[in-house]
Amino acid sequence: MWILGTYNYWIFITLMMIGLYIVIVRGNLVKKIIGLNIFQSSVFLFFISVGKISDGTAPIILHDGGEAIYSNPLPHVLILTAIVVAVSTSALALSLIVRIHESYGTIQEDLIREAERAP
Amino acid sequence: MLALVVTWAAFAISLVLLFQVLNDGPIRYFFGGWAPPWGIEYRIDALNGFVLVIVGFVSAAVLLFAGPSVGKEIREGHQHLFYAMVMLLLAGLYGMAITGDAFNVFVFLEIASLASYALIAMGKDRRALTAAFQYLVLGTVGATFFLIGIGLLYAMTGTLNMVDMAERIHGIHGSRTVLTAFAFLTVGIALKAAVFPMHYWLPGAYAYAPSVVSALLAGTATKVAVYLLLRFIMIFGADFAYVALPLGATLTVLAAVGILIASSSAILQNDAKRLLAFSSVAHLGYIILGIGLGNDTGVTGGILHMFNHALAKGAVFLAMGAVMLQIGTTHINRLQGLGRVMPWTMAGFTAAGLSLIGVPLTAGFVSKWYIVTAAIDRGWWPLVLVMVASSILAVFYIWRIIDAVYFSAPGPGAENVKEAPMTMLAALWMLAGASVYFGIDSSFPASVASKAAAIVLAQMP
């Protein structure tokens, strides 16, 4: 039973592993970035899922001023920041890939390595 | 110009802050007036005060040096972008060192990292692009691990403020989550600090980046990453890190292996900058070794070496920058006979090189002494042998450059080479001279390092 209860952790781990696998194994630079993004997204999902409280609602003051159970807003804030960071990283990475393509004519890692060894 | 003024101002401020901290105790600043633990707090004590000064000193020297070197190595239209990126990098590094909030560290870490990826990619050689890309991928993985660690810690303690976290962690040391958090944090930081075996990105990055960037990064970025490690050891508690977990053993073994492999690789390199990059990995190993020893002397030695290595490595990279300016390459075969035509540059290189070897009367000797005596104290003799062997290896790789520079006949075209411009020499000698000065009289850095070590080891049983 506990497996189902902790399903967010399992998803997190699976996505993280997939992401890392892509980063390490795939030779195409764009694919590496995709893998990186998957990896980062898994972390985001993990954080947010941890912040959710059962039956919790958005952390906004209710009309009638009563007590409410609310989900923790802090992880959301942190993850927003982290998403921004991830987006900028991806942007930088993609621009680097464009420059690499201009320079080497390819974005396959093994071909690039060959070209570097050549001169 | 503006960049130069700003870096010098920042350096001055960092010195003021350090002195204030040494006299009065930690300084705290609440961002936006929100008191912790709700708001973000900036907290400076002897440990990060020292780091601030390191960053300040190196960046001041490098920016003084930058003008002509940047002119030669970076494309015309991009130079203002270069300076902007450097400012961003420094903002990130200073931020990492100053902040007292764990997530804030992550933000500044990424700011600094992104800036450094961009800076490295500005190198002339196209391999700079792939080096930057590789660093980006590895660095992001590392930062994300770091983020996971922070997240787990937040989940367990409910706070992000470092001091608060340190208090709250106390009761829950044994829990698996905390252990996992520690593991993720350590691996993430280790990637950024180029601890063996996660040093893979460093040689490429330092070798192909513009010389100014290499000098700046070598002297600052990795040191700040090590600082993070120290800060988290402090947060978790030294007794937890060293006694409950085998942090000491793990770090020292990895460091020792890294030192030997990196030093040996350095000897085999044909490009001076790549050689110095491997040397940086080796010296980071010294720092990690000192920290891993876990006793007062060892951690003091490690922290002191952060300072000494930043000075020495900054100086040698600046020297290579001057060489790059004058002859357009740093390949060892092309350095022949430069000792004659660029005497001041090469003298500065020699002085800093001696500090890297650890010859007495240079700063490198003092930190080496601390670490060696700490290792003997602990009875870990293999480490003593590693330290000593790496000094010999350092003699070999420094001698390779000195041999080419002073003892080889000048190659063709060497007659046209002139000495580097005055500002570059001044900057180079700022760092090289400091290497020698603090080798003769190390009382100030040593006392600060010792206080910093005390903070880290505060809870050692």
Added chain:
Amino acid sequence: MNESWIIGAALVTPLLAMVGIGVFRQRPNAREAASLVAGIVLFGLAAWLVPGVADGDRPELILYEFLPGISLGFRVEPLGLGFALIASFLWVITTLYSIGYMRAHNASNQTRFYLFFALSLGAVSGAAFAANLVTLYVFYEALTLATIPLVTHSGGEASRRAGRVYVGLLLGTSLTMMLIAIAWIWTLTGTTEFVAGGVFTEGGTLKFGITPGILAALLVLMVLGTGKAGLMPFHRWLPAAMVAPTPVSALLHAVAVVKLGVFTVLKVTIYTFGIETLSSFGIGRALMYLAAFTLIAAGIFALREDNLKRRLAYSTISQLAYIVLGAMLVTKVGAIAGGMHITAHAFAKITLFFCAGAVMVTLHKTKVSEMNGVGRNMPITMTAFLVASLSVAGLPFTGGFWGKWYLALGALETDQIVMFWVILAGSLLSLGYLLPPAVRAFYGGPKGADQPPMTLAGEARWPMVTAITVTAVISVLLFFAAEPIFGFLDTIDFRGR
């Protein structure tokens, strides 16, 4: 109080000399004068300290805390003062010789030469007066670095290779073994000071839980780590360094560098380990055998060398081994004998090197086999060579006699009969490799009608000849000065608490 100033002045003088040499670099006479004056001043300062030290004073100058708990400091005692006296005196003489040699050879980069000479002498002064191991280590390394430009002075491929061997062996031994020894001693005992009677014992028992095994290991590390003492297998830098100009070989490799090596061994034996301590635990035996082996083996190598300077280099290795042997006999007599031999050998060996240089510059001959008849052209030089050879061999009426005598006495005193025979065999060997050049010089060459007349006209330039004569005469005079020297060295406090 006064005397601290003298120590400070002694350390500063070579640095001032460097300034003078730099300032006068365009004016050779002024430049050389700066060097000479500095040497005379240094000698004078050292001589000033002699009466006090002979009386038992130990003037000191402690500078500041260099490492936690360890200060950079200086304390004058007989052995170090003797070393400083020899070094400064011979600095003056060598400068005189160099004037003749470098100008005859029309050597390049003379300013650099005198500059680093002065720096080397500065390092020697610092080391001679060092009050603790760390200070000694600092100046020991400084000397290695200061002499690199001198050893590689000639430039060219041979110099490069020599430089590599020199740096590799010297830094290799000191950065590893010596540093470990010093750091270990510090961790064990909490001090690196030179103390009468050594730092390891109190009232005859070892302190700090140190076992004789650890003591032995420390001694081995320290002595083997002193690459400058030329013990095998770390001796190769000496012959390699012979590519340097002769004044460099003479001062550095007959006096400064090598004597610093054996001085270190003696000083550490007496003041860090303690003669009594070592002998009561029977430590030092293995190193003694190593020294004996080096003595004989180097002597044999010398026999086989045809290049005169290299032959002298191997002779130096052999003679240095005598001193290490004396130290490792761990008796008072052995140690004093070592000190006396430092003095005698310095003067004798420098004479030999001076002669070799004079012959090279004047007649362009470097091999023993070419020495036939040289004595007829350069009678003063070759007579000096003969006299110095006899001193090295330790024959009576030469300075080298007393050192050997007391060494032999020390060997008999400690029942080391084998060592006794080794000492005698060494003397025979030295006659074997040093007499042939002298004999060939006078008796070789064409005979009868073809024999050219003996003339003074072919001698080297006067500065060189003067230097040679002075050192050769002193080599003889030292025979008669044995008693004061012995008495001076005897004031060393071997016992301590």
